[in-house]
Amino acid sequence: MNTSYQYSYTNIEELLEILVEKGFIAPATEQQHATVIGRRQVQSSDLAFVTVAPEAARHLILDLRDRFGFTHLVLLTAVDYIEEGKFLLTYLLHNYELHHDIGVQVPIGREAAEAGASMESIHDLWAQAGTYQRELKEMFGIDFPGSPRVDEPFILEGWDEVPPMRREFDTKQYSETTYFPRPGRSTNDPADYMRQKLYPKE
Amino acid sequence: MSLKDILSPLTVWRRTAEKPYTVIDPINDRPGAARYRGFHKNDMEACIGCGTCETICQNAAIDLVPVEGIETTNGDSGLRPQIDYGRCCWCALCVDICTTSSLTMSNEYIWVDTDPEVFRFVPGAENKPWDNSELGYSRAEGYQLLDPERVEMPELEPDTRLTSFIEMVQGYSAEQAKKEADRCVECGICMAACPAHMDIPGYIKAIRENDINGGLALMYQTNPFPASCGRICTHRCEEVCAINHTGDPIAIRWLKRYIADMADESDYQAITKTAEPERTEKVAIIGAGPGGLSAAYYLRLLGYQVTVFEAQPHGGGMLRYGIPEYRLPYDQLDKDIDLVASLGVEIKYNTRINGLKESNGPKESDGPGSDGGPAPSFEQLYQDYDAVFFSTGLPDPYTLGIQGEDHPRVISGISILEDVTAGKTPDLRKSVAVVGGGNVAMDAARTARRMGCEVTVLYRRREVDMPADEEEITEAKEEGVKFITQAIPVRIEDKPEAKGEQAAFVWGEAEMVDQGEDRRPKPVLQEDKIHTDLFDTVVPAIGQGSSLDFIPEDMAAKIGIIKYKIKVGLHGETGEPKIFAGGDISNRLKDAISAIADGHRAAKGIDRYLRENQSKKETS
Ligand SMILES: Cc1cc2nc3c(=O)[nH]c(=O)nc-3n(C[C@H](O)[C@H](O)[C@H](O)COP(=O)(O)OP(=O)(O)OC[C@H]3O[C@@H](n4cnc5c(N)ncnc54)[C@H](O)[C@@H]3O)c2cc1C
Ligand code: SF4
Ligand code: SF4
Numbered sequence: 121m122n123t124s125y126q127y128s129y130t131n132i133e134e135l136l137e138i139l140v141e142k143g144f145i146a147p148a149t150e151q152q153h154a155t156v157i158g159r160r161q162v163q164s165s166d167l168a169f170v171t172v173a174p175e176a177a178r179h180l181i182l183d184l185r186d187r188f189g190f191t192h193l194v195l196l197t198a199v200d201y202i203e204e205g206k207f208l209l210t211y212l213l214h215n216y217e218l219h220h221d222i223g224v225q226v227p228i229g230r231e232a233a234e235a236g237a238s239m240e241s242i243h244d245l246w247a248q249a250g251t252y253q254r255e256l257k258e259m260f261g262i263d264f265p266g267s268p269r270v271d272e273p274f275i276l277e278g279w280d281e282v283p284p285m286r287r288e289f290d291t292k293q294y295s296e297t298t299y300f301p302r303p304g305r306s307t308n309d310p311a312d313y314m315r316q317k318l319y320p321k322e
Numbered sequence: 323m324s325l326k327d328i329l330s331p332l333t334v335w336r337r338t339a340e341k342p343y344t345v346i347d348p349i350n351d352r353p354g355a356a357r358y359r360g361f362h363k364n365d366m367e368a369c370i371g372c373g374t375c376e377t378i379c380q381n382a383a384i385d386l387v388p389v390e391g392i393e394t395t396n397g398d399s400g401l402r403p404q405i406d407y408g409r410c411c412w413c414a415l416c417v418d419i420c421t422t423s424s425l426t427m428s429n430e431y432i433w434v435d436t437d438p439e440v441f442r443f444v445p446g447a448e449n450k451p452w453d454n455s456e457l458g459y460s461r462a463e464g465y466q467l468l469d470p471e472r473v474e475m476p477e478l479e480p481d482t483r484l485t486s487f488i489e490m491v492q493g494y495s496a497e498q499a500k501k502e503a504d505r506c507v508e509c510g511i512c513m514a515a516c517p518a519h520m521d522i523p524g525y526i527k528a529i530r531e532n533d534i535n536g537g538l539a540l541m542y543q544t545n546p547f548p549a550s551c552g553r554i555c556t557h558r559c560e561e562v563c564a565i566n567h568t569g570d571p572i573a574i575r576w577l578k579r580y581i582a583d584m585a586d587e588s589d590y591q592a593i594t595k596t597a598e599p600e601r602t603e604k605v606a607i608i609g610a611g612p613g614g615l616s617a618a619y620y621l622r623l624l625g626y627q628v629t630v631f632e633a634q635p636h637g638g639g640m641l642r643y644g645i646p647e648y649r650l651p652y653d654q655l656d657k658d659i660d661l662v663a664s665l666g667v668e669i670k671y672n673t674r675i676n677g678l679k680e681s682n683g684p685k686e687s688d689g690p691g692s693d694g695g696p697a698p699s700f701e702q703l704y705q706d707y708d709a710v711f712f713s714t715g716l717p718d719p720y721t722l723g724i725q726g727e728d729h730p731r732v733i734s735g736i737s738i739l740e741d742v743t744a745g746k747t748p749d750l751r752k753s754v755a756v757v758g759g760g761n762v763a764m765d766a767a768r769t770a771r772r773m774g775c776e777v778t779v780l781y782r783r784r785e786v787d788m789p790a791d792e793e794e795i796t797e798a799k800e801e802g803v804k805f806i807t808q809a810i811p812v813r814i815e816d817k818p819e820a821k822g823e824q825a826a827f828v829w830g831e832a833e834m835v836d837q838g839e840d841r842r843p844k845p846v847l848q849e850d851k852i853h854t855d856l857f858d859t860v861v862p863a864i865g866q867g868s869s870l871d872f873i874p875e876d877m878a879a880k881i882g883i884i885k886y887k888i889k890v891g892l893h894g895e896t897g898e899p900k901i902f903a904g905g906d907i908s909n910r911l912k913d914a915i916s917a918i919a920d921g922h923r924a925a926k927g928i929d930r931y932l933r934e935n936q937s938k939k940e941t942s
Contacts, residue, residue, distance in 0.1 A: 291380040291381075292379075292380050292381075292382060295380065295381045295382055295409065296382050299381075299408075299409060301382075302406060302408060302438075302442065305385055305406065305442075306385065306387075307376065307384075307385035307386050307387070308385075308386050308387065308388070308399075308401050309373070309386075309510070310371055310372055310373045310386065310399035310401060310509055310510055310511055311399075311509070311510025311511070311513045311514070311523070312510075313386075313388075313394065313399055313400070313401055314394055314399050314400075314510075314511070314513065314514040315513070315514065315519070317394035317400065318394060318396075318514050319514065319519065321892055322519065322892065322923060
């Protein structure tokens with residue numbers, strides 16, 4: 121039993137019930153896609169995901185930390201849903217007492233890299249969030265205004281292309297143009313090769 | 323300087339006497355973690371050289387190269403992936419996507435050499451120290467980038483099927499077809515297995531891109547029977563499909579059908595037209611089956627004047643008179659044939675080419691046969707046309723070769739099927755025994771079921787040995803056909819009390835006798851296990867032979883017909899330069915797509931022959 125926080129709960133399903141009841145998250149929608157606000161999913165007895173609007177995210181995360189015992193930020197990452205014009209941020213939080221994880225998922229507008237997708241920073245809630253946010257800025261072009269050193273290069277020194285984790289970045293083409301092919305390389309198309317070998321004259 | 327600063331070196335000095343906190347870790351002993359992604363391993367036997375690893379590699383680190391000792395065979399390109407470790411980023415996408423799961427990674431990652439060239443090699447082909455290492459990365463159980471499950475094809479329920487000859491397979495919707503097409507990795511391994519070498523990945527891609535007409539045009543490059551083949555093809559391609567190694571093969575045949583179903587008939591001509599100039603040479607084709615019409619189509623596209631002579635009132639050959647309507651509806655077959663005819667191929671129906679040396683009927687130009695006059699003879703065609711192609715198929719049913727087979731209640735499978743096509747009701751009555759295990763047997767049995775008969779199929783070997791398509795056997799069972807395997811026909815008797823109205827079928831149980839490696843076991847009759855069953859009708863359906871009597875003897879000798887068999891060259895060439903042949907009479911596989919491929923190659927052969935003739939004339 122989780123007693124040291126304002127809201128106590130024992131299992132993950134119950135947690136989601138409380139979150140809805142207290143108005144922290146919207147009731148579940150019919151839709152099941154991860155980017156739909158209101159979506160929730162219990163993945164296992166110790167892992168659940170909820171999708172909330174960007175405006176509601178910081179508040180929910182803070183409540184989870186201070187009222188529900190999710191004191192640890194495990195990671196902050198993003199997925200590019202280019203077809204929908206969205207990035208989906210995932211804040212994974214851990215409750216040390218119950219060993220539960222909850223993923224708070226936040227769809228944000230994707231926009232062009234320069235115009236800048238952007239999200240409120242949480243570096244003041246966990247210092248290490250600043251590092252994750254710097255990485256997201258570099259890899260996806262997602263800005264977190266006010267986050268420490270968010271504009272400094274993270275690992276890609278001197279990168280002047282589209283942020284490489286955005287899906288419009290063509291990794292294969294980049295490697296083909298940037299790194300010279302070693303001399304002596306050549307390849308074969310399986311279908312053509314089989315034609316030459318098995319039915320050259322037909 | 324504070325006191326602490328002065329004293330601290332002493333505390334440091336004291337430490338020197340203690341056991342060190344760091345451990346010595348020798349450089350030569352640093353194994354990677356159990357699932358570390360190190361140098362690749364590849365099981366050379368399991369890999370099929372599909373190149374999917376090459377396609378997915380985001381660093382262009384993989385080439386597909388021939389490897390000494392690995393042959394190109396049906397279903398294996400003979401190529402193997404070579405990895406350039408100067409580019410590999412160890413992401414393991416190649417391992418995750420590998421269609422055969424042959425590609426894995428060892429946990430070995432240390433290798434120092436001064437020669438950069440050694441870091442490009444074919445894993446599995448060069449005896450690396452890690453080739454047999456147990457540890458390393460392989461795809462986790464249940465983790466699949468490729469979709470192993472085929473989109474299910476909607477079909478009529480067995481009960482409904484039995485009430486009519488309506489087509490049982492209903493076809494994919496656009497959504498289903500796209501989903502199925504998405505499973506293809508575009509490797510092209512299947513193309514060699516297709517007798518016509520259709521551009522399978524090409525038309526599957528067209529489905530993904532919603533380019534139906536583009537897909538149809540691609541299909542017509544090698545096959546003018548897409549609506550038919552999309553239903554009844556033996557789909558040899560699916561057997562070798564790369565995805566078959568990890569799940570259900572791509573439903574190539576159903577996807578072909580999808581394109582044919584979706585394409586607008588009014589677009590057909592425009593899609594298939596070519597800009598070849600008209601040529602004056604005339605080519606005669608005997609038989610409007612898939613072989614003959616395929617040759618006609620490609621010859622017409624090359625500009626030749628083509629006339630097809632067909633004994634039956636309709637075209638399609640065995641596709642119409644053999645295959646039942648519930649598998650291939652006549653309107654679908656007609657769609658394919660109409661396109662060929664619409665390009666200006668003349669098809670003379672009801673015109674059986676005969677063997678008469680002298681035909682005293684009207685000349686070919688008077689419209690032989692179809693107006694009731696005698697049809698032209700083979701000789702006449704030989705004289706009047708610049709080239710002749712014949713693809714007359716296998717119409718004569720093989721007999722069982724047992725005593726009493728001339729019993730009035732014995733009716734061949736092929737004649738039942740032909741009757742049904744012609745709109746006649748075969749006289750089957752109630753209990754029917756079908757003898758055989760091929761597609762003809764299945765078609766005859768299932769046709770009889772649809773006519774309300776109780777049907778038993780008797781086959782001399784085991785079920786696994788049956789040449790019929792597995793799905794046809796399953797469907798026959800669903801429809802209530804009974805199977806007795808390892809049953810050898812002995813004789814047919816007329817029981818006095820049955821008075822010719824029923825046949826007593828005597829058959830014996832067979833024992834499968836091993837014939838050594840690589841040879842299938844032989845069924846041997848067990849004399850002490852003989853049964854006699856009464857049937858209203860016994861239906862031999864064990865295959866058919868050719869009927870080439872329409873070719874006069876001297877001509878047959880020139881062509882090279884020996885004992886009803888005919889040997890042809892790659893492009894249908896016979897012993898007589900002006901005469902070409904193909905289809906069931908000459909090929910080994912005896913299915914529609916092989917006949918179509920034969921027709922196409924013969925068209926190329928005839929084109930070459932006629933062009934050579936022309937240049938000879940021009941030079942002389
Ligand atoms: C019952 C049955 C089921 C089958 N099922 C399948 C299947 O599911 N899938 C598959 O791929 N294949 C199947 N086949 C095989 C397929 O039908 C043949 O391989 C294909 O039709 C062969 O084509 P062809 O052009 O060589 O000959 P055919 O299709 O036999 O055509 C020959 C044509 O020539 C005509 N002809 C013959 N002699 C003369 C003459 N003297 N003058 C004028 N015309 C003449 C005939 O009337 C006929 O129309 C099946 C065959 C049968 C019998
Ligand atoms: S994907 Fe697998 S089977 Fe195909 S070539 Fe690569 S290693 Fe071989
Ligand atoms: S159908 Fe199968 S074998 Fe053919 S290209 Fe697609 S995946 Fe490869």
